[in-house]
Amino acid sequence: MNYNWDWGVFFKSTGVGHETYLDWFISGLGWTIAIAIVAWIIALLLGSVLGVMRTVPNRIVSSIASLYVEVFRNVPLLVQLFIWYFLVPDLLPEHLQQWYKQDLNPTTSAYLSVVVCLGLFTAARVCEQVRTGIQALPLGQESAARAMGFKLPQIYWNVLLPQAYRVIIPPLTTEFLAVFKNSSVASLIGLMELLAQTKQTAEFTASLFEAFTLATLIYFILNMGLMHLMRRIEKKVAVPGLISIGGK
């Protein structure tokens, strides 16, 4: 074994300004979180709308939602990212194209592409969970609401959704964690998130194993931390009398 472990490498200067390699990791983690949170908000909002659309008693509305799900689930994430980053800007009107390609700095345009891409990609998955959650509720809930004279939007807003969300927290947690992991594709369009910074550190220092061990640890801790947080939330808001579904 002739590999020299050197954990001090993270405190060494990168030679770029006054930054240490640890600073690179921190800024990479910052980007990873910034991508994941915004993409998750998009996914949750759009996915809920789509999930409701799939369950309403209207053929056209529900087929639009299921078409969306099929398209976004059956094309690889990386292909979708390239479409958002390379293709879609070309389809924009002239002045928007100008703005996106030239006025924005490259990091911002990459960030916008990856957030939109990941948001819409995850929305398809959230949609399926919301639909399952709504369908898992006892039928009597909807009937009772109807009998009380609720209109359809009220039934969803006041009766079905509040319960459905509480039931689907475990599968939603899986999707939430997946957003963090999937955000690593941003490194392929030049955004310096956690994985890209790890690769860069490995290349600059030849401390390959230290860099990747630290990155792995960060992802692992992030995952475990968020999972425990969601488990506590899940316990707090559990619907009495219902076994939560999924649980993966």
Added chain:
Amino acid sequence: MELDFSGITPSLPGLWNGMVMTLRLMAMGVAGGIILGTILALMRLSHSKLMSRIASTYVDYFRSIPLLLVITWFYLAVPFALRWITGEDTPIGAFTSCVVAFMMFEAAYFCEIVRAGVQAIPKGQMSAAQALGMRYDQTMRLIILPQAFRKMTPLLLQQSIILFQDTSLVYTVGLVDFLNASRSSGDIIGRANEFLIVAGLVYFTISFATSLLVKRLQKRFAV
């Protein structure tokens, strides 16, 4: 933007080679993943605390890191590791390191599927086999696993479709799979957008058609 798809036809051989690479990666990843995943599942279900601890740590570990990280990591680290073991430079290509990465990563996911499948088999099967005098390994091999695999087939196929899509991540190490073949063919003739659209459509068609098939299988296998 005007689209011109006439450049696709001359590039078809290149795209086909890319697709062959994608399918090879997927097939090897699935095969290795299922074998390793089954071993891990048996470890998780075994009575030995240590064994089940090792397996569950493995699963937790691989499920909490991105596949792209594993691919990159293996690409850079496997040559190093081999040099430690064999003591000499053994050049291995991007292909081997990607296959190893897929096998080890997917094993964590397949492990969970196999475990759920085994746990879904009624306890009586185990007791009956033991009453007939079968050893633990015989029971697993001859009674439990065959039934479990039958039940799991749709899930295993679903996971394979996911891997089919995820193989596109080998782009990061420059392996020429279907996506990379499409991108480079498109770049050469300045028609990157058209090739990207075609790539998306091909991926969609294959995954969608396969998942419809899986749904039909699921109905037939339903117990």
